[in-house]
Amino acid sequence: MTRLIFLGPPGAGKGTQAALLAKECEVPHISTGYILRSAVTAGSELGQKADQYMSAGELVPDDLILDLIQERLSQADTEKGWLLDGFPRTVPQAEFLQKLLDQIEQPVDFVVNLDVENDVILARLLQRGRKDDEESVILHRLEVYRKQTEPLIDFYRSRQQLVSVDGNQTMEAVYADLKRLVME
DSSP: OEEEEEEOOTTSOHHHHHHHHHHHHTOOEEEHHHHHHHHHHHTOHHHHHHHHHHHTTOOOOHHHHHHHHHHHHTSGGGTTEEEEESOOOSHHHHHHHHHHHHHTTOOOOEEEEEEOOHHHHHHHHHHHOOTTOOHHHHHHHHHHHHHHHHHHHHHHHHTTOEEEEETTSOHHHHHHHHHHHHHO
8 A cells, every 4th residue: 555645845746756656556646736627627516616716716725625635535546545746735734634534544654745955946947938937936936835834844744754855856866766665
């Protein structure tokens, strides 16, 4: 069984690494963005609610995200494990997730923090060339992320669930570190 939560700033490579590791471990890679898009596409009740916020350009409220996560983790393909990417983002979300995982008897193995320096992230994101990847925007997103996530990192560290991985390395080196961690 492999049940991991991936934390890391935008551009750290969470999605890429989680997708590779999920394939290797034969478990689903669960990303909040993908869950939202899938629920909207499927036209589920939760998806319709989420679509109202997204269409208006607003953030989807925590309680709705939490309901979507609960719905996704109750699906049959998660019985062998899962990799959560992009959730939780706050301590209240982490507390809810902990209660949910206890309730459905799917404890997390550990929380992976991809630790990447701002200058490395900046270089990676500027290289992508997306229109919202301007230096000032990226630096603001990193500042917001670090403010929101520091308490979350402390939350998991205090529970001895946090494992930091040096995300400043090449994609291959990070993946090798992650594989070693999971295969131990």
